[in-house]
Amino acid sequence: MSHPRNRLDEVIHSPVRFSVVAALAAVDRAEFRVVRDTVEVSDSVLSKQITVLESAGYVKVHKFTVGRRTRTSLSLTKEGQAAFERHVAALREIAAGTALEGSSVGEPTE
Amino acid sequence: MRQDEAVDALEQAGTLGARMRGQGGWYGIFGAGYAAMSCGLILAIGFAPSLSFMMWATAACLLLIAVLVTYALTRPVQPRSMGRLHLGMMGAWTVVYSVTVVVGSTWLPDVAAWWITGAVLSAVPPLVAGYVALRQSRNPR
Numbered sequence: 001m002s003h004p005r006n007r008l009d010e011v012i013h014s015p016v017r018f019s020v021v022a023a024l025a026a027v028d029r030a031e032f033r034v035v036r037d038t039v040e041v042s043d044s045v046l047s048k049q050i051t052v053l054e055s056a057g058y059v060k061v062h063k064f065t066v067g068r069r070t071r072t073s074l075s076l077t078k079e080g081q082a083a084f085e086r087h088v089a090a091l092r093e094i095a096a097g098t099a100l101e102g103s104s105v106g107e108p109t110e
Numbered sequence: 111m112r113q114d115e116a117v118d119a120l121e122q123a124g125t126l127g128a129r130m131r132g133q134g135g136w137y138g139i140f141g142a143g144y145a146a147m148s149c150g151l152i153l154a155i156g157f158a159p160s161l162s163f164m165m166w167a168t169a170a171c172l173l174l175i176a177v178l179v180t181y182a183l184t185r186p187v188q189p190r191s192m193g194r195l196h197l198g199m200m201g202a203w204t205v206v207y208s209v210t211v212v213v214g215s216t217w218l219p220d221v222a223a224w225w226i227t228g229a230v231l232s233a234v235p236p237l238v239a240g241y242v243a244l245r246q247s248r249n250p251r
Contacts, residue, residue: 019122019126022127023126023130026131027133027188028189029187029188034186066184092116094111095117
């Protein structure tokens with residue numbers, strides 16, 4: 001059986017992207033500014049990470065106008081939701097220590 | 111990735127998820143507003159002293175619906191499965207409202223108990239949906 005770390009999603013693994021996906025997984029849709037404030041990053045950092053997630057097909061960006069203002073909201077796609085669930089399942093296995101047999105406990109951080 | 115890092119990541123995901131869900135409780139306010147509007151509308155139809163009163167009451171309800179829709183559309187977070195919850199609420203409300211108004215207007219126009227019961231029952235679907243959304247928003251996991 002392969003180590004669960006091999007099942008960690010490369011796109012979601014980055015700390016900011018993981019936070020963004022974790023935040024979006026809890027709701028159907030959220031405005032950009034809410035995600036930015038929740039994850040505690042700047043507009044530019046979030047924009048960059050959203051572009052990566054959108055390219056991977058994990059996040060959908062919606063633009064709509066309310067009055068004179070254009071608002072941007074974000075949602076996870078079905079692929080993004082499934083990828084996050086797989087990623088979390090792998091994290092749970094690692095956290096439970098079930099995959100530590102035969103591997104080094106003090107392995108270096110990836 | 112080490113075991114402690116995985117634990118930290120899972121905790122962080124839980125915290126972020128709870129923070130986001132917490133912002134979806136607004137549907138509880140929407141449900142309460144809709145329940146009040148529905149009660150008022152049915153009572154106005156049942157006990158309207160004149161046609162003009164009923165028309166004013168209907169106009170006031172339409173205005174309240176417009177306020178509620180605007181409120182819902184301008185919320186920054188849409189709770190998980192809100193579409194399904196809202197559709198279910200609207201479906202149940204439509205059935206109760208239609209039965210109350212059609213049966214009441216046709217066969218029981220002067221039976222106060224019918225209109226009061228119908229008004230109270232019509233408030234149940236939006237209140238239940240609002241309660242479900244509120245519970246969901248306070249769920250830490």
